[in-house]
Amino acid sequence: MTNPAVLVLQDGSVFRGTSIGACGQAVGEVVFNTAMTGYQEILTDPSYRRQLVTLTYPHIGNTGTNDEDEESPRIQAAGLIIRDLPVHASNFRRRETLNDYLERSGVVGIADIDTRRLTRLLREQGAQNGCLIAGDGIDEQAALAAASAFPGLEGMDLAREAGVDQPVRWTQGTWSLEQGLPASLAWDDGRLRHHVVAYDFGIKRNILRLLVDHGCRVTVVPAQTPVAEVLALAPDGVFLSNGPGDPEPCDYAIAAIRELLARDVPLFGICLGHQLLGLAAGAQSVKMKFGHHGANHPVQDLATGRVMISSQNHGFAIDEQTLPAEIEATHRSLFDGSLQGLRHRQHPAFSFQGHPEASPGPRDVEPLFAHFSALMAARAGAD
Numbered sequence: 001m002t003n004p005a006v007l008v009l010q011d012g013s014v015f016r017g018t019s020i021g022a023c024g025q026a027v028g029e030v031v032f033n034t035a036m037t038g039y040q041e042i043l044t045d046p047s048y049r050r051q052l053v054t055l056t057y058p059h060i061g062n063t064g065t066n067d068e069d070e071e072s073p074r075i076q077a078a079g080l081i082i083r084d085l086p087v088h089a090s091n092f093r094r095r096e097t098l099n100d101y102l103e104r105s106g107v108v109g110i111a112d113i114d115t116r117r118l119t120r121l122l123r124e125q126g127a128q129n130g131c132l133i134a135g136d137g138i139d140e141q142a143a144l145a146a147a148s149a150f151p152g153l154e155g156m157d158l159a160r161e162a163g164v165d166q167p168v169r170w171t172q173g174t175w176s177l178e179q180g181l182p183a184s185l186a187w188d189d190g191r192l193r194h195h196v197v198a199y200d201f202g203i204k205r206n207i208l209r210l211l212v213d214h215g216c217r218v219t220v221v222p223a224q225t226p227v228a229e230v231l232a233l234a235p236d237g238v239f240l241s242n243g244p245g246d247p248e249p250c251d252y253a254i255a256a257i258r259e260l261l262a263r264d265v266p267l268f269g270i271c272l273g274h275q276l277l278g279l280a281a282g283a284q285s286v287k288m289k290f291g292h293h294g295a296n297h298p299v300q301d302l303a304t305g306r307v308m309i310s311s312q313n314h315g316f317a318i319d320e321q322t323l324p325a326e327i328e329a330t331h332r333s334l335f336d337g338s339l340q341g342l343r344h345r346q347h348p349a350f351s352f353q354g355h356p357e358a359s360p361g362p363r364d365v366e367p368l369f370a371h372f373s374a375l376m377a378a379r380a381g382a383d
């Protein structure tokens, strides 16, 4: 038996479809992601908090869900919007169907709507707030009122609550994925040459795995950890994670990064971490029209001219026009020319707006992890 579902946007547009997952109501910013694979990684990426994610690829759920593709402990997106849920989910790693996974997680979704019409609308008018209701007795007026009451992501600090609330040690890499779940190394394994403290604003697990692959043992710390506590852990470098919401109100993180810059601690930021590094250096952030969410975005390395295909998920960006003289732009999006990477000229600090850890997406930008490792090695050599 199928239940009805409806998505109502704040401009009054109504999309009627079929309920998938749990019954109930979800409100958030409606965005579209153009990746053709990776729906489980997308759903569990904490950067999607308070967002209703539309997938433009029409068949979603073909391979079900599994234990390895979780990018965090649970589904983080507020809801899922798709064209078609296949009746059969088939893959050797499959544990559950997408429908059961959503239902067990209490997450609402809608299928059988015209996602192409929705995407064109978001592309032309910009990301919009919306309300998704699934189940019997849907009140579309109430959905419109709920969509209009959502304040929007601008000014919203979601990073402070998206990550761990206690420090956690991480030593699991990707290297034995072929043999099953990635192996964990001992904390004092000699191959883990660097100690990285990762500020967790909503970190994706593949970032942690790639740090381990590049010779790091990682202490993941809560978003509001004071710098003194981070320094007490004697890090060789500090990582600034991705995360949900607007970077601008995260004053605690911006202040911490300023202090770390002043102390010449090697810093690497991804996505929200990139935006926070930019803000700490004196640049300004802007809300984009509909953001970048996909797995095929061309980005140019400005030093070499090389073009890389990257995974992207952001709705805010650092405005290149506002970069102070000490910051060099290192990468730019070839879709819209927006800033994709930066480097501090005086301190060992750099960042990338897209997702070098992919999950999902291509791995062209992964060498940035080796660059971080090299920065830490150089700093250790200089001491």
Ligand SMILES: NC(=O)CC[C@H](N)C(=O)O
Pocket: 047, 241, 242, 243, 244, 245, 246, 247, 270, 271, 272, 273, 313, 314, 315, 316, 317
């Ligand atoms: N993936 C991220 O870290 C996203 C950063 C920020 N929340 C944005 O939307 O731009």
